[in-house]
Amino acid sequence: MKYFIFLISIALLLTACSKEEKYPGLKLSPGTSAYDSAKKLAVIYPFLDPEKNLPILKCRWFNITVGDVIDEIDFFLPSMIDNMLKDVQPNNVKKVLLFRARQTALRKLALREAMKENITIKKSKIDNLMTKFRIIGIAPSDMPNYLKTKGKTEEYIRSWITDNVRIDHYYKNRLKDMVTISKKEVRELYDAAEYLNVRYIVLSTNNLSESQRIKKRAVMERVKQLYKDGFDFGELAEKYSEDTETALYGGLLKGVRRGRFPEKVEKIIFNMREGEVSKIIETNDQIYLFKLEKHVKETRPFDDVYKVYESQLMQQKMKKANMDIADKLFEKAGCRISAQW
Helix, strand or coil: CHHHHHHHHHHHHHHHHHCCCCECCCCCCCCCHHHHHHHHHHHHCHHHCCCCCCEEEECCCEEEEHHHHHHHHHHHCHHHHHHHHHCCCHHHHHHHHHHHHHHHHHHHHHHHHHHHHCCCCCHHHHHHHHHHCCCCCCCHHHHHHHHHHHCCCHHHHHHHHHHHHHHHHHHHHHHHHHCCCCHHHHHHHHHHCCEEEEEEEEEECCCCCHHHHHHHHHHHHHHHHHHHCCCCHHHHHHHHCCCHHHHCCCCEEEEECCCCCCHHHHHHHCCCCCCCECCCEECCCEEEEEEEEEEECCCCCHHHCHHHHHHHHHHHHHHHHHHHHHHHHHHHHCCEECCCC
16 A cells, blocks of 8 residues: 555656646736836727736747737837837737737747757857847947847847747758659749639530530520620620629639640630630530630740749748648647637
């Protein structure tokens, strides 16, 4: 029995030691610049009262409070405080602060993971970044006084920069395994740079008998003749097209890229002149009539602009990968918007 109690005691001790203490969120101190800013804002937006210090986001290991967000905005984006004092729309302000809270939480989560990797950061690199650090609207010569006004020190900035370098390393280590680019993908992006804006009329012949198809063809021939007689193509689309969604807008379809229509159709419409009306095009289950409004295409040879499109694709993939990393970090931390917010 004593041995059993001893095991329970050891288990409880290990649980207590392994449990990470939750950071409750920053509470602003009276007399600080951030506290004063929050107090001014609270006159208009009571939910920003620094004494209440409402949580905005709740995560497994920490909360992000009004104090956390206002403290960062007050120092790094002081003009945003002035904008919030002018924009008397609580919902807008709440959205802005929620976005900032998510950014702050993401930074904490990424840093938490980065610290596990024992990344070595050279002092010379931080020293170099310190010389480049700027606050928008604050001249470099005014920084010492600005720091004093905000109750911050150069060490605060150094620590912030160091953390960001660690986070940058963390993301780079993740992204190198997540983002790859092939020449085929670059070619697809190059081809996608070509698109059409068209107006079209479509009649369905799906499951129709041959005699019924002939009747539908006769309808389309009549429509084309009406256009030749001077009727507006858009008005004809509104009246005759069986694509009810585009018919409402005169048959207008923007941003048509290759692959949108059957190959037989695309061979014709991608070789039309702007303003031209196509011949009647029949496929297995549709009859079409097109008017080309606009044709936008890449005229530079693929090899000449390969690097341009490779860079665009890299940016697209990096953006998506960054969002995927953020989603996984938030999911792991169980982050959620506070009910009090």
